[in-house]
Amino acid sequence: MYYVKRALHDKKFMIMLCITIAFVLLTIFAGAIAPHDPIAQNYDAILQPPSREYPFGTDAVGRCLLSRLLYGGKTSLVIAIVVTLLMAVIGVVIGMVSGYFGGIVDTILMRVTDMLLAFPHIVFVIAIVAVLGTGTRNLILAMTVISWTMFARVTRSLVITIKKEDYVEQARLSGASKPAIMFRYIVPNVIPYLIVLITQDIGSNLLTLASLSLLGLGSQPPTPEWGFMLSEGKRYMQTAPWMLIFPGMVILICVIIFNLLGDSLRDILDPRGITKREGTSFLARLLSRRDRKEKEEHEEEMA
Amino acid sequence: MLKYIIVRLLHTIPVLIGVTFLTFLLLSFAPSDPVTMKYLNMGVSGDAEVMEAEREELGLNDPLLVRYGRWVANALRGDFGESVSYNHPVAEEMARRLPRTIKLAVCALAITVVFSIPLGILSAVYKNKLADYIIRFLSFVGVSMPSFWLGMLLIYFFAIKLNLLPSISGNNVIGLILPSITLSVWMTATYIRRLRANILEEINKDYVTGLLSKGIPQWKVNLKHVLPNALLSIITMFGMSIGGVLGGATIVETVFSYQGVGKMAADAVTARDYNLIQGYVVWMALIFVGVNLAVDILYRVLDPRLRLGGE
Numbered sequence: 001m002y003y004v005k006r007a008l009h010d011k012k013f014m015i016m017l018c019i020t021i022a023f024v025l026l027t028i029f030a031g032a033i034a035p036h037d038p039i040a041q042n043y044d045a046i047l048q049p050p051s052r053e054y055p056f057g058t059d060a061v062g063r064c065l066l067s068r069l070l071y072g073g074k075t076s077l078v079i080a081i082v083v084t085l086l087m088a089v090i091g092v093v094i095g096m097v098s099g100y101f102g103g104i105v106d107t108i109l110m111r112v113t114d115m116l117l118a119f120p121h122i123v124f125v126i127a128i129v130a131v132l133g134t135g136t137r138n139l140i141l142a143m144t145v146i147s148w149t150m151f152a153r154v155t156r157s158l159v160i161t162i163k164k165e166d167y168v169e170q171a172r173l174s175g176a177s178k179p180a181i182m183f184r185y186i187v188p189n190v191i192p193y194l195i196v197l198i199t200q201d202i203g204s205n206l207l208t209l210a211s212l213s214l215l216g217l218g219s220q221p222p223t224p225e226w227g228f229m230l231s232e233g234k235r236y237m238q239t240a241p242w243m244l245i246f247p248g249m250v251i252l253i254c255v256i257i258f259n260l261l262g263d264s265l266r267d268i269l270d271p272r273g274i275t276k277r278e279g280t281s282f283l284a285r286l287l288s289r290r291d292r293k294e295k296e297e298h299e300e301e302m303a
Numbered sequence: 304m305l306k307y308i309i310v311r312l313l314h315t316i317p318v319l320i321g322v323t324f325l326t327f328l329l330l331s332f333a334p335s336d337p338v339t340m341k342y343l344n345m346g347v348s349g350d351a352e353v354m355e356a357e358r359e360e361l362g363l364n365d366p367l368l369v370r371y372g373r374w375v376a377n378a379l380r381g382d383f384g385e386s387v388s389y390n391h392p393v394a395e396e397m398a399r400r401l402p403r404t405i406k407l408a409v410c411a412l413a414i415t416v417v418f419s420i421p422l423g424i425l426s427a428v429y430k431n432k433l434a435d436y437i438i439r440f441l442s443f444v445g446v447s448m449p450s451f452w453l454g455m456l457l458i459y460f461f462a463i464k465l466n467l468l469p470s471i472s473g474n475n476v477i478g479l480i481l482p483s484i485t486l487s488v489w490m491t492a493t494y495i496r497r498l499r500a501n502i503l504e505e506i507n508k509d510y511v512t513g514l515l516s517k518g519i520p521q522w523k524v525n526l527k528h529v530l531p532n533a534l535l536s537i538i539t540m541f542g543m544s545i546g547g548v549l550g551g552a553t554i555v556e557t558v559f560s561y562q563g564v565g566k567m568a569a570d571a572v573t574a575r576d577y578n579l580i581q582g583y584v585v586w587m588a589l590i591f592v593g594v595n596l597a598v599d600i601l602y603r604v605l606d607p608r609l610r611l612g613g614e
Contacts, residue, residue: 111321122550123568123587127326130572130580131333207449211554214451215569230452234558237459244459248452255447 003192006268013264020261023254027073036064038071038224047240057242059232065243069250072224077254079140080206086144088198091151092190098152099159100182110156113149121146122208129217136219139212143205154197158190192269199265203258210251226251304603311599315592322588323378327371330577336363340387340575374581383582388574393582397564401586403474404556404563408548410483412541415490420537422491423498424530430503438495445492450551454485454558472559482559486551490544497540501533535606542598549587 007013026033035055036042042062050057056065098109116124121143128142162168168185176184210227212218219225226247233243335343338357342348358364362373377384383393426438461481462470472478505511506529514524553565560566564583571579 111317120546120550120587120591122553123584124326126553126568126572127329127580127584130575130577131329133334134572203447207447210449211451214554215557216573217569227451230455234455234458237455238463241459244452244455248449248455251449251452252444252447255449256444259443259447 003269007265010264010268013261013268016257016261016264020257023073023257024077027070027077030067030070030074034064034067034070036067038063038067039222047236047243049240050242056246057240059229059240059243060236065229065246068224068229069226069247072226072229072247073250073254075136075219075223076206076209076226076251079136080202080209083140083143083147083205083209084198084201086140087148087201088151088194090144091148091153092155092194094148095152095155096159096182096186096190099156100163100178100186106156109152113152116146116149122212125208125212126215126217129212134217134220136223136225139209139218143208143212147205150201151194151197154193155190158193159186162186162189196262196266196269199258200262203255203262206251206258207255307603308600311596315596318592319588323375323585324371326581326584327374328367330581331367331370333575333577335575338363378585383585384578386571386576386579386582388571388576388579393578396567396579397582397586400562400564400567403561404549404552404565407479407482407486407552407556407561407563408545410479411486411490411548412544414483414487415494415544416537418487419491419494419498420534423495424502426495426499427502427506428525435499439499442492442495445488446496448488448492450485450489451554451558453488454481454555457481457485458559470559472561474562478559478561482555482561485558486548486555489551490547493544494537494540498533498537501536502529505529505533535602538598538602538605542595545591545594549591 030038035053040063042058045054045058045062047060048054048058048062054064054066056069058064059068094109098106124146125139125142128145129138132138132141163186168181171181171185209218210230213225213227214231216231219228221228229247230244230251233240233245233247237244336358338354338361342354362370365373381394383397385391386393386396389396422438422442426435426442429435458470458481461468468481469478472482502525506525511524511529514528515521549565552563553569555561556563556566557569564586568580568583570576571583
C-alpha cells in the first residue's frame with residue numbers, strides 16, 4: 001500500500017504508466033483501430049509511400065504497414081512479456097529455494113547459473129533453436145531456458161539478505177513454519193525488486209526477440225512481427241524506405257518506454273539501487289570472483 | 304601474482320567443460336545426424352541398414368559420454384569435424400572467419416573508448432548543464448536503440464542516399480566502418496553512463512575534499528585523482544561487454560552481410576550444420592573466458608589496493 005501511494009504521487013511514473021498502457025491498448029485493440037487487414041494483399045497498391053489511405057505506406061505485396069505494425073505489436077509485445085514472466089517465475093522459484101534452504105541444492109544451482117551466465121546468451125539461443133527448429137514457440141522456449149538465471153541470482157541474494165533480518169528471526173523464534181516465513185515475510189519483501197527487474201527486462205527482451213526474428217529464428221510469415229518486418233524492410237530499402245523507418249521507430253519507442261518505466265519504478269520501489277545495472281551483460285561480471293567477493297561484502301554490509 | 308593467474312586459469316576449466324558439454328548434450332538431441340545429413344545432401348534416401356552400419360562405424364551409437372570424450376580429444380587437436388554446409392572442416396571455416404569478427408570487435412571497442420571517455424568526462428564535469436543533458440539524452444537513446452535498425456539506417460543514408468560506403472561489407476577497412484560504428488553505439492552509450500556515474504561518485508569522496516581544502520585547484524584534482532580512479536572501472540566494463548560484442552556481432556554481421564563467425568552461425572541454424580554450431584560455441588566460450596581472464600589480471604595489476612593487498 002505504501003508503494004502504491006508513493007507511485008500515485010510520482011508524476012514521472014504516472015506519465016510513463018499512462019503512455020505504456022496506451023501503447024499496450026493500441027496493440028490489444030489492433031483489430032478495431034487498424035485501417036486494413038494486416039495479411040490481405042492488395043496488388044493495386046504495391047510499395048505505396050505513406051498516404052491518407054495508407055498512413056505508413058504499403059509493403060511489396062500491398063499490405064498496409066500501419067495495420068501490420070499494430071497487429072505485430074500484439075505478437076512482439078505479448079511474446080516479450082510472456083518470455084519475461086516465464087523467466088521471472090522459474091528464476092524466482094529456483095532462487096527462493098536456493099537462497100532459503102542453502103546447502104547442496106544451492107551449490108548445484110549456483111554452479112549451473114554460473115555456467116549459463118558466463119556466456120553470451122544469443123549464442124546459446126542460436127544453438128537451441130538450431131536443434132528445436134525455428135518458430136515463435138521454440139524461440140520463447142530457448143530464451144526462457146537460458147535467461148531465467150538472472151532472476152534466480154537476484155532472488156537468491158535478496159532472500160539471503162532478508163533471511164537475516166530481525167523480523168524474520170523473530171517469526172522463526174515464535175514458531176512460524178518455514179513455508180509461512182517464506183510466504184508471509186520473505187516473498188512480500190522480494191516482490192518490489194522483482195517488479196523493477198521485470199519491467200526493465202521487457203524492453204531488453206523485446207530487442208533480443210526482434211533481433212532473433214531478424215536472423216530468421218522467430219515467427220514465420222505471414223504473421224506480422226516487428227523484427228521480421230524490418231528484415232523485409234531491408235530488402236526494399238532502396239525503393240521503399242518507409243518499410244525500414246516505421247517498424248524500427250516503433251521498436252525504439254517501445255523499448256524507450258519500457259526502459260523509462262523501469263527507471264521510474266526503480267526510483268519508487270528500490271531507493272537503494274540494488275537492481276541498478278549498466279546494460280544487460282552485467283551478468284558476465286558474475287563469472288569473476290572479484291565481483292562475487294564485492295557482492296558478498298555488500299550483502300554483509302546490508303545484513 | 305603468478306599464483307593468482309594459475310588459480311584463475313584453473314577456474315576457467317570447469318566453465319569450459321560445462322559449456323562444451325551443455326552444447327554437446329543439446330546438439331545430441333538434434334533430429335538429424337551426420338549420416339542422415341550426408342544422404343540428404345546427396346539427394347538420395349539411404350538404405351536403412353547401410354546407414355545404421357555407417358553410424359556404427361562413425362561411433363554415433365556409442366554412449367553420450369564416450370562420444371563427448373572423443374569430441375574433446377579431437378577438439379584439443381583442433382579438429383571440430385566436417386561442416387555439412389561448406390563441405391570442408393569446421394576448423395578451416397572458423398580460421399577464415401574468426402579474424403574478421405575479431406577485427407570488427409576490436410574496431411568497435413576502439414570507437415567506444417575514443418568517444419565514451421571524453422563524453423563521459425564532459426557529462427560529469429558539466430553536470431546538469433546543457434552539455435550534460437544532451438549527452439545524457441543521446442546515451443539514453445543509444446542504450447535503447449536496436450542495433451539492427453541503426454545498421455539499416457546507416458546503410459540507407461551512407462550507402463544508398465549518399466553512395467559513400469558499400470552496403471555489403473567486404474573484408475576491407477572501408478567495409479568495416481559502418482558495422483563497427485553500429486556495434487559500438489550501444490557500448491559507447493553504456494560506457495558514458497557508467498563513467499559519468501563513477502566520476503560523480505568519486506568526486507564526493509573524502510580525499511577529494513581533503514585535496515581541495517589544501518588549495519589544489521579542482522581541475523588538477525579531477526585530472527590526477529578522480530579520473531584515474533573512475534577509469535579503472537571501465538576496464539571491468541571491457542570484460543562485461545565482450546559477451547555483448549560477440550552476441551551483437553551476429554546481428555550486425557547479418558545486417559551488413561559481413562562474412563564473420565556471427566553470420567556463419569546464423570546461417571548454420573537454417574542449414575542445420577551442427578558441427579559448425581558446436582565449433583562456434585566453443586570458440587565464443589574460449590574468447591569470452593580468455594578476455595575475462597585478461598581483464599581480471601589487468602585489473603589486479605592496475606588497482607593498487609589489490610596489487611598490494613595480495614591474495
